[in-house]
Amino acid sequence: EVLLVESGGGLAQPGGSHRLSCETSGFYFRRYWMSWVRQAPGKGLEWVASINQDGNEKYYLDSVNGRFTISRDNAKNSVSLQMNSLRREDRGVYYCVRISGTLDYWGRGTPVTVSS
Amino acid sequence: DIHLTQSPSTLSASVGDTVTITCRASQNITNSLAWFQHKPGEGPSLVIYKASSLELGVPSRFSGSGSGTEFALTISSLQADDFATYYCQQYNGFPYTFGQGTQLDI
Numbered sequence: 254e255v256l257l258v259e260s261g262g263g264l265a266q267p268g269g270s271h272r273l274s275c276e277t278s279g280f281y282f283r284r285y286w287m288s289w290v291r292q293a294p295g296k297g298l299e300w301v302a303s304i305n306q307d308g309n310e311k312y313y314l315d316s317v318n319g320r321f322t323i324s325r326d327n328a329k330n331s332v333s334l335q336m337n338s339l340r341r342e343d344r345g346v347y348y349c350v351r352i353s354g355t356l357d358y359w360g361r362g363t364p365v366t367v368s369s
Numbered sequence: 370d371i372h373l374t375q376s377p378s379t380l381s382a383s384v385g386d387t388v389t390i391t392c393r394a395s396q397n398i399t400n401s402l403a404w405f406q407h408k409p410g411e412g413p414s415l416v417i418y419k420a421s422s423l424e425l426g427v428p429s430r431f432s433g434s435g436s437g438t439e440f441a442l443t444i445s446s447l448q449a450d451d452f453a454t455y456y457c458q459q460y461n462g463f464p465y466t467f468g469q470g471t472q473l474d475i
């Protein structure tokens with residue numbers, strides 16, 4: 254069974270930093286691109302970032318480019334999202350997602366609140 | 370960026386009804402379109418990929434159609450478990466983008 258479990262969500266201050274992690278199991282992790290997708294309260298889904306199998310190709314939503322960094326550890330079957338210079342509009346539930354063609358398996362998400 | 374216009378934003382229906390949700394892309398994405406079902410407290414789940422391919426384990430009452438810029442998701446004989454929010458998403462290239470969502474209510 255494919256499982257993706259996010260952790261690290263919580264309260265962060267505007268301008269501060271926060272790191273999300275995603276532990277995966279049930280599939281050969283190093284064969285897949287991985288992504289983060291978020292959902293702000295009362296809003297729709299928004300793709301945030303993706304990383305390729307080796308970690309040397311990354312793509313970001315324009316509004317987070319330069320502030321967020323996606324990374325992966327193929328030895329630990331995990332993917333992370335380092336979020337710096339946080340803004341109130343970065344708040345929401347962050348989902349870890351596997352890419353196989355499209356976004357085929359999702360975690361249950363971890364909530365991030367940005368508030369002083 | 371490719372913009373997806375999804376309609377309607379809300380849809381009221383009853384068990385047994387057939388409903389259709391549409392998704393229009395701002396440029397040709399061939400068949401690089403997926404549909405997701407999202408219920409509160411859960412991660413979204415893939416329903417349709419490549420515009421019309423049914424994800425394994427998804428009931429056959431779900432069907433997808435379209436190519437290029439015009440797409441649709443049809444749910445036949447609605448069941449109680451189908452009431453959720455549905456999103457289209459394009460994966461023709463980065464940045465991936467989503468439609469605004471359709472909340473399917475009883």
